[in-house]
Amino acid sequence: MSKTEAPESRPSFWSIFLIFLKAGNLTFGGGDPTMAILQREFCERRHWLTAEQYSLAYSLARVTPGTNVLAFCVAVARMMHGALAAVASVIAASGPSAVLVVWLTVFYQNSSGNPVAMLAVSAVLSAVVGMMLAAAVSLLRPHVKAGKWQRAAVFCASTIILREGFNLSPVQILALAVLGGALWKERA
Amino acid sequence: MKLVLLYFLLLKATITSFSGLGSLPMIHSDLVIKHRILTERQLHTAVAAGRSGPGPIGLYVVAVGYAAAGVPGAIAGWLAMVTPAFLILPLLRYASQYAEDPRLKRVIQAVVLSSAGLLLSATIPFAREALEHWWTASLALISFLLTAGTRIDSAWVILASAFLGAISALLMR
Numbered sequence: 417m418s419k420t421e422a423p424e425s426r427p428s429f430w431s432i433f434l435i436f437l438k439a440g441n442l443t444f445g446g447g448d449p450t451m452a453i454l455q456r457e458f459c460e461r462r463h464w465l466t467a468e469q470y471s472l473a474y475s476l477a478r479v480t481p482g483t484n485v486l487a488f489c490v491a492v493a494r495m496m497h498g499a500l501a502a503v504a505s506v507i508a509a510s511g512p513s514a515v516l517v518v519w520l521t522v523f524y525q526n527s528s529g530n531p532v533a534m535l536a537v538s539a540v541l542s543a544v545v546g547m548m549l550a551a552a553v554s555l556l557r558p559h560v561k562a563g564k565w566q567r568a569a570v571f572c573a574s575t576i577i578l579r580e581g582f583n584l585s586p587v588q589i590l591a592l593a594v595l596g597g598a599l600w601k602e603r604a
Numbered sequence: 605m606k607l608v609l610l611y612f613l614l615l616k617a618t619i620t621s622f623s624g625l626g627s628l629p630m631i632h633s634d635l636v637i638k639h640r641i642l643t644e645r646q647l648h649t650a651v652a653a654g655r656s657g658p659g660p661i662g663l664y665v666v667a668v669g670y671a672a673a674g675v676p677g678a679i680a681g682w683l684a685m686v687t688p689a690f691l692i693l694p695l696l697r698y699a700s701q702y703a704e705d706p707r708l709k710r711v712i713q714a715v716v717l718s719s720a721g722l723l724l725s726a727t728i729p730f731a732r733e734a735l736e737h738w739w740t741a742s743l744a745l746i747s748f749l750l751t752a753g754t755r756i757d758s759a760w761v762i763l764a765s766a767f768l769g770a771i772s773a774l775l776m777r
Contacts, residue, residue: 446624446661446758476695479712482618482627482688483662490689491696502693506686513659514666514682518675520653521667532773537649539769541730542740543761544652546747548727551625551661553752555720559713568717575721579629586630586722590620590715597714598707 427464432501433508436489440509441516447485450509451477458492469495486510567600607680610672613639614665614684619691622716624661625651629722631668632729646671648730656762660685743768 439453451474458465473495477488486506493505524540527533559568571593578584578592617630628651635642642650650671654664662685669681702708735741743765750756 440660441658443658450660472696473692476692479622479708480688480692480695481620481622482691483624483660483685484622485660486662486686486689487692491692494693494696499693502690506689510659510663510682510686513657513663514678514685516657517653517659517663517666518670518678520656521650521670524649524653525671532770535773536766536769537652538734538740539743539765539772540652540656540762541645541648541734542743543747543765544648544655545727545731545734546744546749547655547751547758547761548625548628548651548723548730549744549748550751551623552720552723552727555623555626555716555723559717564713567713568720571714571717572721572724575718576725579722579725580728586633587616587620589722590718593714593718594711597711600710600714 427462427496429497429501429504432464432493432497433504436493436505436508437512440485440489441512447483447488450485451488454488454492458496464496465492571596607673607676610641610669610677611680611684614669614681615687618662618665618684619688621719622712623719625664625723626716626719627662627665629719629726631665632726635668635672641672642668644729644733648733651730652762655758657759739772 435454435457439450439457443450443453455470459467459470470492473488473491476491477484480487486509489505489509490502493501524537527537556568556572559565575589575593578589579586584592613634614627614631617627617634620630621627628647632647636644636647647668650667651664653667654661657663665685666678666681669684670678673680731744735744747761747765750761751758
């Protein structure tokens, strides 16, 4: 099938639901691996989605607020089977893993009486600090790689100064970022 | 805490972020500093729980909801996590019209860059609490290098950290 052809068939509701269930709850590492698996399942293996539809959903999910992969699920499910499938996709892709997260929270909270578990949790919390820094770097990296390091430095550094030095709230800072983004034009 | 208020506080955070942990600074500001519903450690634990399992990184919001108000709070957190995803439906409709608009692209880039700054800022109190010893600081550094520099799954890093922590506890006995 070429990139621009229409999908070969309309899938059933439950077949879509099961794929979201599997991809959303058995994939570690965040949204990108999940979207890669869904691309393989929907575009390459089953031809329920064209490459163009996938690309449109992927790029729009990037600019949709919140969790990108869930926006992506809503978009491709809507394309394949309508609004009901869009709602079902987020339930399938995040419901079971949400239950697991609650269970993990209980486990972490209940570890306070056991010294071995407490040290294990302390180690995990330390690792999370490293992951948070890595998440910030991953947000900055594409801009630096694209040669927009000045913009990255100005927006990132001014945000830290406004937050830590002037105690502005995140909403106020993001509003200023919107204004700055609209006004800042790169040189041609 | 009223569930509706919890939902809207969490929604305020998720709807103004563009990545999994991008909502963390707002949640920290509202739930830890302003309303004092959670402690630093509870929020930190919620992030750890969210990163330990499969699924989207944004799932930590469910753990935050649970820490704030039990199972109903977790449901409020889940709803706050999934609600912004439906904003893509109107975007799909008008995509061809505005998707390539340079000013819109610049605004989104600025918000993403600012989110990185907010995330760095939110890391400071976590680091103060978690990095009390040289070995926890070393773990954080190794975790950063592995997560930022390789494609290793974060669940493995979490698992290895827990294992090292448990082993060191047993050795210190």
